Amino acid sequence: MANQGALALIVTIFASIAAMGSASSLVTFVFGDSLTDVGNNNFLQYSLAKSNYAWYGIDFDARQAQGASKLGIQSPPPYLSLSQNDDRILKGVNYASGGAGILNETGLYFLQRLTFDDQITSFEKNKEAIKAKIGEQAADKLLNEALYFVGMGSNDYVNNYLQPFMADGQQYTHEAFVVLLISTLDKQIKRLYNLGARKLVFTGIGPLGCIPSQRAKSKQGGCLLRVNQWVSQFNSQVKKLLLALNRGLPGSEFTFADTYPVVLDLIMNPESYGFKDSNTSCCNVNTTIGGLCLPNSKLCKDRKDFVFWDAFHPTEAANMVLADRIFSTLFSSAPAPAPAPAPSHAHAPRHHH
Numbered sequence: 001m002a003n004q005g006a007l008a009l010i011v012t013i014f015a016s017i018a019a020m021g022s023a024s025s026l027v028t029f030v031f032g033d034s035l036t037d038v039g040n041n042n043f044l045q046y047s048l049a050k051s052n053y054a055w056y057g058i059d060f061d062a063r064q065a066q067g068a069s070k071l072g073i074q075s076p077p078p079y080l081s082l083s084q085n086d087d088r089i090l091k092g093v094n095y096a097s098g099g100a101g102i103l104n105e106t107g108l109y110f111l112q113r114l115t116f117d118d119q120i121t122s123f124e125k126n127k128e129a130i131k132a133k134i135g136e137q138a139a140d141k142l143l144n145e146a147l148y149f150v151g152m153g154s155n156d157y158v159n160n161y162l163q164p165f166m167a168d169g170q171q172y173t174h175e176a177f178v179v180l181l182i183s184t185l186d187k188q189i190k191r192l193y194n195l196g197a198r199k200l201v202f203t204g205i206g207p208l209g210c211i212p213s214q215r216a217k218s219k220q221g222g223c224l225l226r227v228n229q230w231v232s233q234f235n236s237q238v239k240k241l242l243l244a245l246n247r248g249l250p251g252s253e254f255t256f257a258d259t260y261p262v263v264l265d266l267i268m269n270p271e272s273y274g275f276k277d278s279n280t281s282c283c284n285v286n287t288t289i290g291g292l293c294l295p296n297s298k299l300c301k302d303r304k305d306f307v308f309w310d311a312f313h314p315t316e317a318a319n320m321v322l323a324d325r326i327f328s329t330l331f332s333s334a335p336a337p338a339p340a341p342a343p344s345h346a347h348a349p350r351h352h353h
Helices: 004-017 066-071 087-091 116-134 136-145 154-161 167-171 174-194 225-248 260-268 316-331
Strands: 028-032 092-094 147-151 199-203 253-257 277-281 306-308
Touching: 028 116, 087 092, 087 116, 092 116, 116 136, 116 174, 147 174, 154 167, 154 174, 154 225, 174 199, 174 225, 225 253, 225 260, 260 277, 260 316, 306 316
Parallel strands: 028 092, 028 147, 147 199, 199 253, 277 306
Antiparallel strands: none
8 A cells, every 4th residue: 555645754754864964875764554655565466455556646756755855865665676686775775565563463364565574574685785785894884874764553553453353452451462562663673773773763653543444433433532542552652662772772863753643633623734624535435345445436526625545544635744744843842742642632523525
């Protein structure tokens, strides 16, 4: 599910951290799910989590990816589109895969996807190829100075814990599930560190209780407060983990990008950002059978009016707003608001067509 517009978020965040070099020398490695998948799943023959068909990418211009255009750089190419000998691996690679999660069982029913562990293994292979190309010392320098973007966790809820037919939701209390997620993530980030990652941005999960696939479960069509509370607990634990890793791993600069309050504000106050609808999707989707925009789906008249494209993903217009807001929130002197949802956030505004 290549929602390429979300790359604006990646490169705008990276831009501010990349004070050490010019845009043209910025090397980025991206790990994530459908929010940052730029085509890897299209190379997986049996994957059910891809979007190389009508409507997806309708507003995406690779030459003008919002954040990239600010920097004068292109977003990294998908890993599966490259051979190991391709010189482009020296400029960065995108390993993100629709349906992927922190846990290997997440998104199992998509048949094929690159889990976070798979993505790190792919990066490890690229590291060996980079060493063969430029030598071990230069490779270590390149990887230490590169920027790493990790956006994981949403599918561990939407396509795992919140699915009644998946074992984790039955087996674990939420507290135990978060412990499992964080302990797994701890090992994964340490593995990246041992492979050379020093400058890393982890993007927290947004208010999943307010995305159309979850709101469809509410009788009133409002946000699911419990899901938002769970997401906030996860985000809080990731922050603590990154702080601990920064203290324990020499040279590490791991940053948490808190998208929750920014996305929530966009959903609660769509008119403030020029949108009309934040509780349904532009594409008329069936949330009971996946919630994706199928080629025969009916589209809204004006995509710029909608915050959500399908049951899971923001529209290109919403991604542009989010990228700018997260950029300014991350790098302003003022601290970001805490991501604790108040009871008043239980229901977002409702708009009828």
